[in-house]
Amino acid sequence: MVTAARIRSLKGKRKISMLTAYDYLTARILEAASIDIILVGDSMGTTVLGYPTTIPVSMDIMVPHVAAVKRGAPHTMVVADMPFLSYGLSEEEAIRNAGRFLKEGNADAIKLEGGREIVPLIEKMVSLGIPVMGHIGLRPQQVLKVGYQIAGKNDKEIEELSEDAKILENAGIFSLVLEDTTEEAARLITDMLSIPTIGIGAGRYTDGQVLVITDMLGYNPEINYKHNKTYVNLYNTIFNAAVQYKEEVEKGLFPAEENVFHQK
Ligand code: KIV
Ligand code: NA
Numbered sequence: 001m002v003t004a005a006r007i008r009s010l011k012g013k014r015k016i017s018m019l020t021a022y023d024y025l026t027a028r029i030l031e032a033a034s035i036d037i038i039l040v041g042d043s044m045g046t047t048v049l050g051y052p053t054t055i056p057v058s059m060d061i062m063v064p065h066v067a068a069v070k071r072g073a074p075h076t077m078v079v080a081d082m083p084f085l086s087y088g089l090s091e092e093e094a095i096r097n098a099g100r101f102l103k104e105g106n107a108d109a110i111k112l113e114g115g116r117e118i119v120p121l122i123e124k125m126v127s128l129g130i131p132v133m134g135h136i137g138l139r140p141q142q143v144l145k146v147g148y149q150i151a152g153k154n155d156k157e158i159e160e161l162s163e164d165a166k167i168l169e170n171a172g173i174f175s176l177v178l179e180d181t182t183e184e185a186a187r188l189i190t191d192m193l194s195i196p197t198i199g200i201g202a203g204r205y206t207d208g209q210v211l212v213i214t215d216m217l218g219y220n221p222e223i224n225y226k227h228n229k230t231y232v233n234l235y236n237t238i239f240n241a242a243v244q245y246k247e248e249v250e251k252g253l254f255p256a257e258e259n260v261f262h263q264k
Helices: 004-008 026-032 059-071 091-103 116-128 138-148 155-171 183-192 234-251
Strands: 016-020 037-040 076-080 109-113 132-137 175-179 196-202 208-211
Touching: 004 076, 004 175, 026 037, 026 059, 037 059, 037 208, 059 076, 059 091, 091 109, 091 116, 109 116, 109 138, 116 132, 116 155, 132 155, 155 175, 155 183, 175 183, 183 196
Parallel strands: 016 037, 016 208, 037 076, 076 109, 109 132, 132 175, 175 196, 196 208
Antiparallel strands: none
């Protein structure tokens, strides 16, 4: 078991690596690669399910995937992302939903988007023993209201963002995702906090980095975010395999003798 305390203790020692995963096999690979944290992100809505945003994602969609990821990565910290409106309606419902991630999904922690407005909820969760990861900066669950914008572009925005970060730390979160903030904002917040910051599009000075796995694997050729690095071109790999398979089926080259069962 990897505890939130263990992740917390990495700050200042070495950088933390986090990737998203949504399925058993991918989680197994990430555990074999010693990735520190696997996030079952609500980004699953856009990456796996093909929705235009993360808004349609529900607890019932998330829970089986959290469980699958944990089966693939039993020794890695698995963080489950609370989807839109799974928290915020009432404290009771939010805690019950977080509990589903820990009990049915076997997650090690949960993540919530939000600033000072969700502090009472975070305090309650932490007091009950639920490790909470925060998430500020660009918040995809706010897309209908404000769209997608870089955060921390001027002094005033940086001040608000760093106030939120400090308030969330005081509420008891064990680490904080900073999404699409200026490098200056993320650096200031990272220096200010005693918990690790994990950046995506937040520059070089956060305590850790996170990427969406389908982005960094080049699974979707339409994606070329500035913050992303495409480490392999999985689209081409799968496309070429499918084309070759079709050709071999049509030409009668597959199956070959080695793939065939014979009578005794
Ligand atoms: O859903 C997700 O993948 C996330 C990360 C981008 C932090 O929240
Ligand atoms: Na998310």
